[in-house]
Structure formats: structure tokens, C-alpha cells
Amino acid sequence: MSEIIRLDNVEKYYLAQKRGLVDTIIKVPKIFVKALDGVSISISQGSVVAIVGESGSGKTTLGKIITTLENPTRGEVFFEGIKVEKKNYVEIRKKLDMVFQNPGTSLNPKMKIKDIVSEPLGHFDEKKVSDVINEVGLSYNEVKNKQPREMSGGQVQRVAVAKALMKQPNLLVLDEPTSALDESIQAQVLNLLVDIQEKFKLTYLFITHNILVAKYISDFITVLYAGKIVEYGPTEDVLSKPLHPYTQLLLSSVPTTDTREVKPPIGDVPSLINLPSGCRFHPRCPFVMEVCKTKDPPLRNNGNNQVACWLYE
Amino acid sequence: MIEETGFGSKKESSVPKPKNRLIEYLKIMIKDKTAVIGLVIVVGFLGWSVIQGILELLFGTSGPAVALLPHNPFNYNLVVGLHGPDLTYLLGTNANGEDILSRMLYAMPRDAFISLGVVLSAVIFGGILGIVAGYRGKYTDEIIMRFTDAFLSLPALILVLALSVLFNETLSGVILALIIVWWPIYARFFRAQTLKIKNMDYVQASKLNNVSFLKFFFSYLFVNSIDPVIAYAALDFGNVILTYSTLAFLGIGLEPPIPELGSMAANGVGTLPTGWWYAVFPGLAILIIVIGFVLVGDRMQDIISNRINY
Amino acid sequence: MLLSIKNLDVSYNTVAGRYKVIDNLNLDIQEGEFISLVGESASGKSTLGQVISGMLPSVGKATGSVLLNDMNILELSERDMTQIRGTTVFMIFQNPLNSLNPVKRIGDQLLEALAIRNGRNNKDLSYEESKKEVLDAMTSLRLPDPEKLMIRYPHELSGGQIQRVVICMALLLKPKLLIADEPTTALDVTIQAQVVRLLRDLNKETNMSIIFITHDVGLAYVLSDKMLVFYAGRVMEKGITVDIVKKPMHPYTSGLIASIPASPKKTGKLYSIPGSPPSYLSLPDGCKFNPRCKFVFDKCYHNEPDYVMNSGREIRCWLYE
Numbered sequence: 001m002s003e004i005i006r007l008d009n010v011e012k013y014y015l016a017q018k019r020g021l022v023d024t025i026i027k028v029p030k031i032f033v034k035a036l037d038g039v040s041i042s043i044s045q046g047s048v049v050a051i052v053g054e055s056g057s058g059k060t061t062l063g064k065i066i067t068t069l070e071n072p073t074r075g076e077v078f079f080e081g082i083k084v085e086k087k088n089y090v091e092i093r094k095k096l097d098m099v100f101q102n103p104g105t106s107l108n109p110k111m112k113i114k115d116i117v118s119e120p121l122g123h124f125d126e127k128k129v130s131d132v133i134n135e136v137g138l139s140y141n142e143v144k145n146k147q148p149r150e151m152s153g154g155q156v157q158r159v160a161v162a163k164a165l166m167k168q169p170n171l172l173v174l175d176e177p178t179s180a181l182d183e184s185i186q187a188q189v190l191n192l193l194v195d196i197q198e199k200f201k202l203t204y205l206f207i208t209h210n211i212l213v214a215k216y217i218s219d220f221i222t223v224l225y226a227g228k229i230v231e232y233g234p235t236e237d238v239l240s241k242p243l244h245p246y247t248q249l250l251l252s253s254v255p256t257t258d259t260r261e262v263k264p265p266i267g268d269v270p271s272l273i274n275l276p277s278g279c280r281f282h283p284r285c286p287f288v289m290e291v292c293k294t295k296d297p298p299l300r301n302n303g304n305n306q307v308a309c310w311l312y313e
Numbered sequence: 314m315i316e317e318t319g320f321g322s323k324k325e326s327s328v329p330k331p332k333n334r335l336i337e338y339l340k341i342m343i344k345d346k347t348a349v350i351g352l353v354i355v356v357g358f359l360g361w362s363v364i365q366g367i368l369e370l371l372f373g374t375s376g377p378a379v380a381l382l383p384h385n386p387f388n389y390n391l392v393v394g395l396h397g398p399d400l401t402y403l404l405g406t407n408a409n410g411e412d413i414l415s416r417m418l419y420a421m422p423r424d425a426f427i428s429l430g431v432v433l434s435a436v437i438f439g440g441i442l443g444i445v446a447g448y449r450g451k452y453t454d455e456i457i458m459r460f461t462d463a464f465l466s467l468p469a470l471i472l473v474l475a476l477s478v479l480f481n482e483t484l485s486g487v488i489l490a491l492i493i494v495w496w497p498i499y500a501r502f503f504r505a506q507t508l509k510i511k512n513m514d515y516v517q518a519s520k521l522n523n524v525s526f527l528k529f530f531f532s533y534l535f536v537n538s539i540d541p542v543i544a545y546a547a548l549d550f551g552n553v554i555l556t557y558s559t560l561a562f563l564g565i566g567l568e569p570p571i572p573e574l575g576s577m578a579a580n581g582v583g584t585l586p587t588g589w590w591y592a593v594f595p596g597l598a599i600l601i602i603v604i605g606f607v608l609v610g611d612r613m614q615d616i617i618s619n620r621i622n623y
Numbered sequence: 624m625l626l627s628i629k630n631l632d633v634s635y636n637t638v639a640g641r642y643k644v645i646d647n648l649n650l651d652i653q654e655g656e657f658i659s660l661v662g663e664s665a666s667g668k669s670t671l672g673q674v675i676s677g678m679l680p681s682v683g684k685a686t687g688s689v690l691l692n693d694m695n696i697l698e699l700s701e702r703d704m705t706q707i708r709g710t711t712v713f714m715i716f717q718n719p720l721n722s723l724n725p726v727k728r729i730g731d732q733l734l735e736a737l738a739i740r741n742g743r744n745n746k747d748l749s750y751e752e753s754k755k756e757v758l759d760a761m762t763s764l765r766l767p768d769p770e771k772l773m774i775r776y777p778h779e780l781s782g783g784q785i786q787r788v789v790i791c792m793a794l795l796l797k798p799k800l801l802i803a804d805e806p807t808t809a810l811d812v813t814i815q816a817q818v819v820r821l822l823r824d825l826n827k828e829t830n831m832s833i834i835f836i837t838h839d840v841g842l843a844y845v846l847s848d849k850m851l852v853f854y855a856g857r858v859m860e861k862g863i864t865v866d867i868v869k870k871p872m873h874p875y876t877s878g879l880i881a882s883i884p885a886s887p888k889k890t891g892k893l894y895s896i897p898g899s900p901p902s903y904l905s906l907p908d909g910c911k912f913n914p915r916c917k918f919v920f921d922k923c924y925h926n927e928p929d930y931v932m933n934s935g936r937e938i939r940c941w942l943y944e
Contacts, residue, residue, distance in 0.1 A: 054811035067521065090523060093521045098517075098518060098521060100518065101514075105513045105514045106514045107515050108519075108533060119522050182664055183838065183840075184878065184882055184895060184899075184900075191895055210812075212883065212885065216887060250812065250813060254812055255841035255842045257841055262820065
């Protein structure tokens with residue numbers, strides 16, 4: 001299977017504060033929010049990769065960089081082997097699309113559904129539009145002239161998927177597509193996403209904070225913490241035998257109907273401006289050692305998985 | 314401060330959204346008694362202006378244009394000069410014996426159309442500048458906004474007067490002056506809205522679809538910024554009419570023999586207090602029309618900014 | 624009985640029409656019980672929380688009897704209600720950003736809460752004693768750096784920290800009943816787990832009754848003794864949490880639990896309840912769940928089921944008559 005996306009040591013820093021003219025003149029040092037701090041990943045065509053993390057993990061930033069809506073401060077992104085640069089944005093954007101989390105803002109509220117779905121095409125082709133709308137489980141004649149606000153959240157997300165399908169993309173980045181939906185609707189949309197992926201052989205980058213959803217839908221799982229990948233591997237392996245302490249605590253925090261206990265980590269997610277020295281998880285890690293406080297562990301192979309932790313060096 | 318996943322409440326709501334927004338708005342509108350009064354005034358004024366206005370456009374000052382009026386507003390009849398209000402001349406006559414009510418009714422469409430033209434132009438011009446400033450940000454934003462601020466820092470009435478005089482006090486000059494004074498506030502409105510929506514998901518998503526510039530500008534930025542603008546514009550109609558009438562009162566922008574509400578009031582001042590109807594009724598008309606727009610516009614603003622619980 | 628609700632009906636009067644959001648609800652809560660209200664959005668669970676705390680919006684009308692500490696909430700004036708809020712019933716909201724006064728320091732707000740409780744119990748404490756009690760409360764909830772936290776403003780805290788401060792307020796106010804309306808929905812899962820453990824400790828150590836409103840069945844399972852399952856304003860199933868989750872009886876409950884992803888896609892499709900929740904303006908006749916129920920039969924379309932007791936639970940379903 002060919003590689004569709006590769007990131008080499010990508011960093012994405014945002015300015016923490018707006019800098020005025022005076023600041024630039026007197027050379028006030030720049031303060032950065034380190035949203036992504038050296039992320040390297042390789043995704044194969046046709047796979048479903050879940051990006052799992054909490055707030056501040058950088059998962060949304062990662063999604064935006066992969067879809068070229070943001071460009072990295074340092075590091076390189078390769079799409080189908082070609083380096084992603086401003087000059088080939090247009091070409092690359094034709095082959096990928098993104099589905100967003102909030103049904104209230106993921107579609108243009110003033111456009112009709114049929115126009116929204118036909119937008120990637122450039123012109124209006126009723127057959128193609130109605131086909132793709134039926135493909136996502138909606139009735140074309142019922143929804144074609146509606147506006148997003150007249151539809152329920154689940155329907156809006158289906159339209160978003162239809163719009164993406166219209167492009168026949170190779171890669172679909174989904175940023176928490178079902179997080180804002182009720183459970184019963186979430187199940188429907190997840191089933192739809194699985195069907196579409198298998199039918200059209202798409203590659204999914206599924207960003208979510210919901211471990212159970214990631215468990216259901218993904219082949220591979222990437223765990224992000226404060227801007228770095230801490231663990232990566234086949235979903236079943238990572239979820240049944242998590243290696244990184246953060247992954248273990250993340251899993252034990254999820255309330256399931258198996259046990260009546262949750263065991264969260266102590267403390268809070270660190271500030272992305274003032275990251276802890278060494279391993280960024282060390283203040284909260286139950287297995288912390290001396291080396292963790294001073295040196296940041298690199299992401300290394302461990303069998304089929306990758307993990308960034310001094311416990312495994 | 315790190316913001317936690319603020320996806321808040323679930324979206325799958327069982328409460329249906331009413332199909333037709335206009336009907337929904339009207340229903341909420343009429344719940345407030347004062348807004349109903351405003352609505353009656355505005356609809357009456359605009360409705361009349363459209364009908365009479367079309368007649369005036371087609372037929373100027375001759376026959377069919379005055380057919381709907383109680384009397385011909387240009388009928389010189391010194392015999393009934395400065396006649397008080399009675400059954401024939403409902404609001405009295407002016408010094409030339411022309412019926413004041415007919416002259417007022419003849420004058421109204423001009424106010425309506427000029428106001429419409431000014432507000433529309435201000436919205437379009439201000440919209441383009443405001444959206445460009447808001448979307449591009451950085452230097453473009455600074456330059457355009459300082460330009461806007463310059464206009465906003467000068468008192469509106471003084472500026473309109475100065476510009477009208479500069480443009481030789483013609484009607485078209487006055488209209489141009491009004492537009493120049495009116496667009497800055499709309500630029501600010503549109504810029505504020507654009508800043509809000511430019512980071513929305515659907516705007517970001519459109520970048521992935523290689524949408525044409527015009528389509529993006531209009532269907533994405535303009536159309537989604539316009540809601541609060543419409544509410545403000547409704548209120549603003551009244552302001553333009555007031556300013557225009559004030560200029561007419563001062564004798565600027567007149568095109569004799571066409572009557573103007575403001576100039577009628579000005580002419581009437583000289584006949585106070587005996588010929589009071591000459592000054593009072595046109596002035597009262599301006600007052601009522603402006604109040605109507607203010608009531609409607611105010612209610613619309615309340616609805617748009619969600620200050621109403623419904 | 625701390626809270627006793629009988630025949631509660633709640634309707635909303637809006638531009639779109641008048642519709643009923645809660646139908647004939649009955650609930651008894653004793654001191655120290657941990658109850659969860661589970662349902663999807665607009666199922667009526669949040670509305671119940673608002674009714675009990677007297678915060679129903681003006682477009683809502685409630686009939687029936689809601690006896691809290693033997694006082695009928697529905698008949699109390701706003702003035703009397705203000706006396707009750709805080710020390711008898713306290714509410715934690717979903718959006719942490721809206722919970723605290725943005726212009727007051729955390730310490731001041733907590734001291735204020737303590738003063739309110741002391742005021743109602745006619746107790747008088749000096750500033751030092753009050754401050755000590757506040758700091759103790761914060762430490763017992765494992766809030767980091769309590770001294771520093773007291774001089775901070777709410778906007779300097781993260782959502783999780785704010786929710787913990789609000790729980791600290793609850794600890795100081797010692798209400799008989801705490802209503803938590805989806806307090807962790809906007810939080811990360813690890814922070815959610817921390818907050819959830821705090822609530823459980825609060826319940827166990829101070830015998831505070833808690834009503835936990837959520838859409839997450841897993842959370843309800845971890846926390847609560849008893850559970851109410853809401854659908855379209857009706858309580859479809861009510862009983863002991865563990866029993867309901869392990870052996871759901873109502874078709875909606877079993878459908879809801881089955882649609883929680885638990886295993887990889889290759890083991891099979893995720894079960895999903897077909898259709899979508901109904902609009903309150905056009906509820907179907909008979910049982911409100913009938914358009915989506917896979918065990919539906921003729922009676923379900925015509926008559927709405929009443930509550931029946933079955934296996935120690937209350938159920939509203941014709942399958943169990």
C-alpha cells in the first residue's frame with residue numbers, strides 16, 4: 001500500500017500575543033504556543049487512522065496542516081510523495097476534503113443543500129448531486145432546496161460527507177464528526193462512514209477524543225499529548241496493551257459499562273507556552289524517573305507500535 | 314489559558330425551525346405593540362411611495378401623476394391662499410393656495426427613493442470595504458479602517474452640509490454627499506461580522522473547493538454578514554430621511570417646483586403662528602415617518618441580537 | 624423523603640406553538656441517593672433539573688407537585704426560591720465559562736458562598752476562620768495551590784478547574800440536593816474522570832443527594848445508584864442503574880446501550896436505532912417511541928403506556944403489561 005501522507009518533524013508554533021510595531025522595534029522576544037512540537041507520521045492509502053487526544057494535544061492543528069489549511073512553521077509534509085508547498089496547494093486540495101465537528105458551522109447557512117453539494121464540482125449536475133446525496137442516506141427530493149438550519153445535526157453531517165464524496169477525494173480528514181450528535185444518531189453516521197470508506201477505498205484521518213469511537217472505526221491509532229505523538233500502532237494492540245503511561249491513564253479514565261470505576265491521571269494538561277522540561281508528561285506520570293525530567297524521549301519503534309517513553313528505551 | 318473542548322450541548326434538537334423566516338419574524342414583530350404601529354407607518358409610507366413614485370417617474374408633474382391626490386399640488390389659487398384645515402383642504406393650503414396634503418403626498422416618494430438609494434449604496438460600498446478589511450486583516454485592515462475613522466470623526470450633518478455646498482447644492486450632489494457620509498458605519502458593521510465568520514468551518518472548507526473569488530465574496534462573506542446590517546439599515550432609513558429633510562429645510566438640494574417636506578416646513582415658519590398648518594403638518598409628517606422606521610428597526614435589532622425570548 | 628415529585632407536567636409556550644416537554648413524571652429521592660437522568664438532547668432531562676431548582680424560563684409552565692424538603696417548589700415565590708437556592712438545592716451547569724462571576728476573584732466567590740450558608744444557619748465566622756474553611760475545602764478536593772487559586776479570576780482557569788471550583792462551592796454550601804446538568808460534557812475525558820470522582824466523594828462523604836444529568840450511559844453507570852431514562856419528555860425506564868444497564872428492558876434503553884461503540888468495526892455493524900427523535904410539536908399517537916421501536920405492535924400506535932412495575936423497575940412499555 002502506498003503512502004498517502006507523510007509528516008517529517010512538523011512543528012507548528014502560533015504567536016501567543018499580537019505583536020505591535022513597538023514590540024518589533026525594541027525586539028521583545030516572541031512568545032509561542034507550541035501547538036505541534038515535532039510530529040512525524042506516515043499514513044498508508046486506504047487505512048483509517050484515528051488521531052486521539054485531549055484539548056491542547058494538537059489534533060485539530062494536525063488535521064489543518066494535513067489539509068493544507070495551515071502550513072507548518074518547520075518540517076515537511078508530503079502528499080502522495082510530493083512535497084506540499086504553496087504552489088501545489090490547488091492540486092492537492094482537489095484530492096482531499098475535511099468534515100468538521102459542529103453541524104451549526106460546517107455548512108454555509110445561506111446556501112441550499114443542492115448548491116452546497118455541487119460546489120466541489122464547479123457546476124450543477126443534478127444526476128451526480130442526487131446520486132451522492134442518496135448515497136449518504138438522504139432523500140434528494142426532500143432536502144435539495146433546504147438550508148442547513150432546517151435540518152438536524154445528523155442530516156447536516158451527512159450532507160457534509162456527501163459534499164466531500166462529490167470530490168472523490170483520496171483522503172478525508174474528519175475532525176470529531178460525531179461529537180456533537182446524539183448517541184443514536186452517532187451510531188448511524190458512524191455506520192455510514194464505515195460503508196463509504198469501504199466502498200470508495202478512502203483513507204480516513206479520524207480526529208476524536210472519544211476512545212470508544214476510535215476503537216470502533218480505526219485500523220491505526222495515534223495518541224497525541226501536548227503537541228507530540230506519544231504512541232502509535234494498530235488500534236487493537238494499542239487499546240488492549242497500551243505502552244505509554246498517558247495512554248494507559250487515558251483509557252482508564254473512560255467510563256464504560258464494564259466497571260464502575262474511573263482512574264484518571266492527576267493534574268492538568270500542561271500549558272503549551274511553558275511546557276515541562278524533558279518529557280512533557282513527567283509531572284503527571286506515575287512511573288516518572290530522573291531522566292524523564294530532563295530529556296524528551298523520542299518516538300521509537302516497539303514491535304508493531306511506536307512509543308515515546310523512557311520506560312522502553 | 315488552554316481552552317477545553319467546548320463543543321457544549323448536543324445539536325440534535327427536536328424543536329423544529331420554522332420554515333419561513335419572514336413569517337416567523339413578522340409573528341414576533343407583532344407581539345410588541347409599538348412595533349406594530351411602526352410597521353403600519355412604514356408599510357403605509359413605503360407602499361404609497363412605490364405607487365405614487367412610479368406614477369411620478371412616468372408622468373412627471375402632469376395628469377396621471379397627480380390623479381391619486383386629493384388636489385393638484387401645483388394648482389395656483391390665490392383665492393384660497395393660507396386657508397386653514399377644513400373639509401376640502403384637509404391640512405390647509407399654503408400661501409399660493411396649493412393644498413398642503415397633496416403637496417406632502419407628492420413629496421413623499423422622493424424621500425423614500427433617495428433614502429433607499431443612499432442606504433443601498435452605503436451598504437454596498439461600505440460592505441465591500443468592510444469585508445475586504447475584515448478578511449485580509451493586517452495592513453489592508455489598518456489602512457481601510459483609518460480611512461473610515463476619518464469620516465466617522467467628523468460630525469455627520471456638518472459634513473453633509475459642506476459636501477452638498479461643494480457639489481453646488483444640486484439634488485444629485487446632495488445624494489452623493491449623503492452616501493459619502495453614510496458608508497463608514499456600514500464598513501464597520503461588515504468588518505465586525507467578517508471577523509466573526511472568517512474563521513468558521515464552512516469558510517475554511519470553501520478554500521478546499523477552489524471557489525471563485527466573486528462567489529466566495531458574495532455567497533460566503535457578504536450574505537452571512539448581512540443580518541445585523543439589515544436590522545440597522547431599517548432604522549437608518551429614518552435617519553437619512555431626517556437628514557435629507559433637514560437639508561431641504563435649509564434650502565439645499567431642492568428642485569422647484571417639486572415640493573419637499575423639509576422646504577415646506579421652512580417656508581411655513583414665516584407664516585407662524587397664524588398659518589400654523591403650513592409649517593406644522595410637513596414637520597409632523599417627517600416626525601411620524603422617522604419614528605415609524607425607528608420603531609421597526611429597533612424591534613428588528615432586538616430580534617437579531619436575540620434579546621427576545623421566543 | 625428529600626425530594627418528592629408527583630404528576631409533573633411541563634409545557635413550553637413559544638412562537639412555534641405550545642408543547643409539552645415533560646409528561647406525568649414521578650420521582651422520589653432520599654438523602655444520600657445518587658440519581659442519573661439519562662437521555663439524548665431535548666428529551667426533557669435538563670428541563671427537570673430546571674424545574675427542581677426553580678429556574679424554568681418564563682415560557683415554561685409546570686403543573687403537579689414538586690416537594691423539596693416538604694416545600695412545593697412550584698408554589699414558591701422567586702424571593703422564597705432565592706432563600707432555598709444554594710443551601711437546599713444547588714446547580715452545576717454544563718458550560719463552565721458561564722458558571723462563575725467573571726469580575727470577582729475565586730476566593731471572594733467561595734467566601735461569599737460560605738457566608739451565605741452561615742447566614743442561613745445563623746452562624747457567624749470571622750474572616751480568618753472563613754478563609755481557613757475555604758482553603759480546607761479546596762485542599763480536600765485536591766485543587767492545586769489553593770492559596771494562589773484564591774486570588775485568581777475565572778478567566779485564568781481552565782474549564783475543568785472552574786468545574787472543580789463550583790464543586791468546592793457545593794462543598795461549602797452543603798446543599799441537601801445537588802443538580803449537575805451535564806457538568807463534564809465540555810471537558811476532556813481525563814478531567815471528566817477527575818470531576819466525576821469528586822462528585823462521588825462529595826456524595827459519599829457528605830451524604831449529599833445528587834441528580835446527575837447526562838447523555839453518557841457509561842458515566843451514569845459509574846456514578847449513580849438509580850437511573851431514569853428519558854425519551855421525548857417521558858421516563859421510559861426507572862430503576863437501579865446496574866440492573867438497567869446490564870439488562871435493559873425498554874426497547875429504547877436497550878437500543879441506546881447497544882449503539883455505544885464497544886468493539887471494532889470488523890466484528891459487525893454498530894447497532895443504531897433507526898429514525899430520529901421526534902419533534903415535540905408533532906409527537907406520534909400512543910407510545911412516543913413507536914416509529915423507531917423494533918418490537919412495536921398494534922397497541923403501541925394507539926395508546927400511550929402507563930407506568931408498570933416489573934422486576935423492581937418502572938417501565939412505560941406495552942411489552943411488560
